[in-house]
Amino acid sequence: xxxxxxxxxxxxxxxxxxxxxxxxxxxxxxxxxxxxxxxxxxxxxxxxxxxxxxxxxxxxxxxxxxxxxxxxxxxxxxxxxxxxxxxxxxxxxxxxxxxxxxxxxxxxxxxxxxxxxxxxxxxxxxxxxxxxxxxxxxxxxxxxxxxxxxxxxxxxxxxxxxxxxxxxxxxxxxxxxxxxxxxxxxxxxxxxxxxxxxxxxxxxxxxxxxxxxxxxxxxxxxxxxxxxxxxxxxxxxxxxxxxxxxxxxxxxxxxxxxxxxxxxxxxxxxxxxxxxxxxxxxxxxxxxxxxxxxxxxxxxxxxxxxxxxxxxxxxxxxxxxxxxxxxxxxxxxxxxxxxxxxxxxxxxxxxxxxxxxxxxxxxxxxxxxxxxxxxxxxxxxxxxxxxxxxxxxxxxxxxxxxxxxxxxxxxxxxxxxxxxxxxxxxxxxxxxxxxxxxxxxxxxxxxxxxxxxx
Amino acid sequence: xxxxxxxxxxxxxxxxxxxxxxxxxxxxxxxxxxxxxxxxxxxxxxxxxxxxxxxxxxxxxxxxxxxxxxxxxxxxxxxxxxxxxxxxxxxxxxxxxxxxxxxxxxxxxxxxxxxxxxxxxxxxxxxxxxxxxxxxxxxx
Numbered sequence: 001x002x003x004x005x006x007x008x009x010x011x012x013x014x015x016x017x018x019x020x021x022x023x024x025x026x027x028x029x030x031x032x033x034x035x036x037x038x039x040x041x042x043x044x045x046x047x048x049x050x051x052x053x054x055x056x057x058x059x060x061x062x063x064x065x066x067x068x069x070x071x072x073x074x075x076x077x078x079x080x081x082x083x084x085x086x087x088x089x090x091x092x093x094x095x096x097x098x099x100x101x102x103x104x105x106x107x108x109x110x111x112x113x114x115x116x117x118x119x120x121x122x123x124x125x126x127x128x129x130x131x132x133x134x135x136x137x138x139x140x141x142x143x144x145x146x147x148x149x150x151x152x153x154x155x156x157x158x159x160x161x162x163x164x165x166x167x168x169x170x171x172x173x174x175x176x177x178x179x180x181x182x183x184x185x186x187x188x189x190x191x192x193x194x195x196x197x198x199x200x201x202x203x204x205x206x207x208x209x210x211x212x213x214x215x216x217x218x219x220x221x222x223x224x225x226x227x228x229x230x231x232x233x234x235x236x237x238x239x240x241x242x243x244x245x246x247x248x249x250x251x252x253x254x255x256x257x258x259x260x261x262x263x264x265x266x267x268x269x270x271x272x273x274x275x276x277x278x279x280x281x282x283x284x285x286x287x288x289x290x291x292x293x294x295x296x297x298x299x300x301x302x303x304x305x306x307x308x309x310x311x312x313x314x315x316x317x318x319x320x321x322x323x324x325x326x327x328x329x330x331x332x333x334x335x336x337x338x339x340x341x342x343x344x345x346x347x348x349x350x351x352x353x354x355x356x357x358x359x360x361x362x363x364x365x366x367x368x369x370x371x372x373x374x375x376x377x378x379x380x381x382x383x384x385x386x387x388x389x390x391x392x393x394x395x396x397x398x399x400x401x402x403x404x405x406x407x408x409x410x411x412x413x414x415x416x417x418x419x420x421x422x423x424x425x426x427x428x429x430x431x432x433x434x435x436x437x438x439x440x441x442x443x444x445x446x447x448x449x450x451x452x453x454x
Numbered sequence: 455x456x457x458x459x460x461x462x463x464x465x466x467x468x469x470x471x472x473x474x475x476x477x478x479x480x481x482x483x484x485x486x487x488x489x490x491x492x493x494x495x496x497x498x499x500x501x502x503x504x505x506x507x508x509x510x511x512x513x514x515x516x517x518x519x520x521x522x523x524x525x526x527x528x529x530x531x532x533x534x535x536x537x538x539x540x541x542x543x544x545x546x547x548x549x550x551x552x553x554x555x556x557x558x559x560x561x562x563x564x565x566x567x568x569x570x571x572x573x574x575x576x577x578x579x580x581x582x583x584x585x586x587x588x589x590x591x592x593x594x
Contacts, residue, residue, distance in 0.1 A: 111487050117494045127502040128537035132544055140545035143517065150518070150547045154529065154537060179501075212469070212476055219479030221486075368479055373472055380468055418530045446465060 002173045003180045006045065007188060009068060010169070014041020016075035018261065019082060025255040031101060032199040032245075036261060038192040039238050042185070043268035044071065046165040047319050050271075053165075058142045064172055101202070104211070105195050108218060115224040116187045121179060122230030129156055130232060131182050134164035138171075138178075148327050158328040160320060162271040163232040182230045190227035193238045194218045197433050200245035204252060205444035213440045217433055222366040226429045232273050237430035239269040240279060244393055244434045247287050248441065250305050251389040259305035260312040262287065267316020274331065275404075275427075277320060282399050284313070286392040294388075345416045346409045354408050357420040361428060370432065377439040384442050393438050397431070502534070503542030505585045506559070512580060512589060513546055513557055520555035521548040522571060524562050535561055539587075560588040 014037035022028050048067045056063050076083070122131060132155060136147050148157045163185070170181025198214035217223060227234040242265040249258030263284075270280040288309060291302040345353070362371040378385060385394040404427060411419055501507075513519055521536055527550065539559065540548050549555060553575045562568035568588055572579065577590040 111483065114487050114491045114494065118490050118497075119499075121499055121501060124534060124537075127541045128534070132537070132541040135541065136544040143545070146517075146545075146547060150549075151540070152536070152548070152550050154532075155540065212472055215476040215480055216472060219476055219483040221479070221482065224483075369475055373468075373475060376468060376471070380464055414529050443465070443468070446461075 003170070003177070003184060005173050006068075006169050006171075006181075007042070007184060009072060010041035010045040011038055012041065013044055013068070013072045013075055014038060016072070016079050017041070017044065017264075020075065020078055021257040021260045021264075022255070023082070023257065025249070025253050025257045028249075028253070029199060029203055030098065031105070031195065032203050035192050035196040035199045036242060036245075038188060039196075039235075039242055039268070040261070040264065042166050042169075042188070043162065043239070043265075043316070045169045046162050047268075047271070047316060049165040049169045050161055050319060050323075053137065053144055058140070058144050059138050059168070061172060061175070064169065068169070097207075101198075105191075105198065108191060108194055111218075112187050112190045112224065112228065116183060116190070116228035118225070119229060120183055122182060122186070126182060126230035128154070129159065130163050131167065131178065131230065133159075133161065134167040134182070135178050137161075137164060138168055145327065148329055158274065158331045159232075160271045160273060160276070160323055160328070162268065163235055166235075186228045186230045186234060189234045189238050190224065193227065193234060193241060193433055194223075196238065196241055196245065197437055200241070200248075200437055201440055201444075203245075204248055205440055209440045209444055213436050216370070217436050220366070220370060220432070221368055222425065222429055223432075226426065231426070233426045233430045236269065236272045236276050236279075237433050239265050239272060239276065240430065241433040241437060243269060243280075243283055244437055247283075247393065248389060250309075251290075254301055254305075256304050256308040259291075259308040263309040263312025263314075264316055265312075267313050267320065270317060270320040271323065275430075277324070278403055279396075279400060280317075282403070283396050284309075286396050286399075290389060290392040345411050350409050350411075350416060353416050354405060354420065357417065357424055361420075361424045364425070366425065367428065370436075371428075374435055374439055377443060381442050381446050384445060390438070390442055390445070393434075397435065397438075400431075501542065503538030503540070505535075505583050505587055506539045506542045508581060508583055509559065509587075509589045510543060513543065516546055516557055518547050518549055518555055519543070520552050520558040521550050522553060522558055522560050522562075523551065524567055527551075556592050558590045558592065560590060562586075562588075 011034075015033065017040050018033045018037045022033065045068050048071060049064050052060055052064045052067055121127065133147055136151070137144050140146060151157055166185050167181045170185055171177055174180065194214055194217055197217055198210050201210035201213045227237075243262055246258045246262035246265055249255055250262055266280040266284055269276040288306055291306050291309075294302060344350075361367075384390055408416065408420065521539065523536065525535070526532060527536065536548065536550060539561070548559065557580075558575070558577055560568045560571060562571070565586060568586070572588075572590055575592060577592045579588055579590050581589045
């Protein structure tokens with residue numbers, strides 16, 4: 001039970017944060033708030049943990065606990081009025097469908113726990129990178145910055161620390177147990193990602209599509225093994241999906257609160273992996289441009305949303321920027337500092353290897369025809385992918401794929417074919433929840449008047 | 455025929471195909487998970503780098519330890535021993551193929567090469583694991 005305590009605190013903090021942000025946005029379902037809260041809360045706790053390393057020059061258990069509890073206390077004070085209403089029963093409405101949704105979502109849990117128990121200690125990158133860094137940071141005392149300088153480059157010292165800091169927070173009350181927290185973090189994000197897809201589709205499309213979308217993602221042969229492998233990919237998948245949903249919420253509900261959450265999740269995404277930084281940048285530029293040039297909602301409304309996006313970014317992004325500028329060494333895997341021509345793969349042969357591997361991966365049994373279905377969905381409504389807010393999200397996917405292509409072409413220190421075989425499936429994995437959301441969101445917008453059931 | 459293939463028909467077909475895919479996947483998910491539930495009861499899991507666990511107490515206060523090996527350490531072909539050792543022995547920092555440390559771990563493919571290396575660098579064996587990993591200390 002003690003191991004679950006940090007997660008309970010984080011989800012509580014996350015829920016209070018989401019409630020604060022969405023206070024003036026009516027008709028947001030409880031489940032959407034809950035699943036947004038899981039990532040928001042754990043991300044917040046992770047950032048607080050990382051900041052404590054900077055302030056205390058090393059691992060300081062008391063300070064981390066104090067800082068997290070102070071954050072919860074502060075959020076409780078802000079939400080005191082709403083809490084009084086909830087406790088007195090005024091704000092609660094019972095809906096039988098909510099009960100049914102709850103049962104459906106709880107049914108996912110045994111599958112996650114059983115599949116997570118197939119590899120309770122994680123896979124290669126979990127013990128070689130993420131869990132090793134978390135253990136190192138916990139035990140190294142004032143020499144914690146050696147994790148960036150002295151460890152072998154195979155441990156990727158330039159990788160951001162959101163997941164390791166989450167795991168450090170996870171084992172804060174169980175010192176010496178370095179296994180349960182990473183297991184729980186992975187299982188929780190596997191649940192949260194599927195649940196968030198369900199809740200997001202429920203909010204912006206209809207009940208049937210929500211069940212279908214969630215089942216399509218959750219039952220993918222690739223989903224549970226990769227989600228529970230204790231890698232940062234499931235965390236990245238979650239924050240990308242949360243970013244998509246928050247952006248759609250900001251547009252559909254004309255909500256500054258969703259704009260704040262969009263900025264908040266982008267900042268967390270940038271501290272998850274190096275790819276997250278790239279994604280956050282592209283998504284921020286495209287989505288803020290959307291609000292700058294979009295005319296139907298009104299200039300003032302759009303300016304308010306942009307301001308709140310920056311408010312969300314200001315809370316989370318500076319940590320990433322500080323990490324990259326002041327702590328992390330340069331990345332060894334790609335050649336950006338010298339001319340790309342110096343990479344032996346920056347040629348037609350490299351392009352051919354990449355295309356071949358992409359084709360192999362898209363048709364792999366682990367995806368079970370998902371990508372041909374996505375392609376059919378695109379063909380069915382291709383015009384809609386270039387209209388309104390959908391254009392921003394679609395362009396993001398195109399640009400990101402092009403960036404990944406370029407990064408592969410500038411590969412050094414590895415065989416390109418080997419690198420593709422190891423990483424391409426994971427790239428598709430962390431894109432798949434957001435792609436499924438977008439596919440069904442566009443599909444639902446094809447109806448004349450989508451039925452919203454919450 | 456033309457009237458049959460309308461936009462609405464295509465939408466329904468798309469939804470139906472997605473539903474069939476999700477249903478088939480769900481069936482296989484249930485099947486695979488049931489097998490995993492049984493298999494998990496008999497599975498024994500070893501922590502990465504467990505073979506180096508015996509060295510922990512002896513080098514826990516040391517900041518840097520050399521890790522000498524004759525194995526292929528390229529990203530594509532390495533067997534994970536070095537990274538496993540790093541995980542197990544953290545926060546001790548393992549310095550790959552650098553013999554300029556007082557304490558050294560030797561992970562060689564055979565004992566003869568390990569012994570030859572020990573003679574060259576003038577180090578003595580402190581401990582050896584059943585898997586033939588050696589913890590050595592350089593003589594002053």
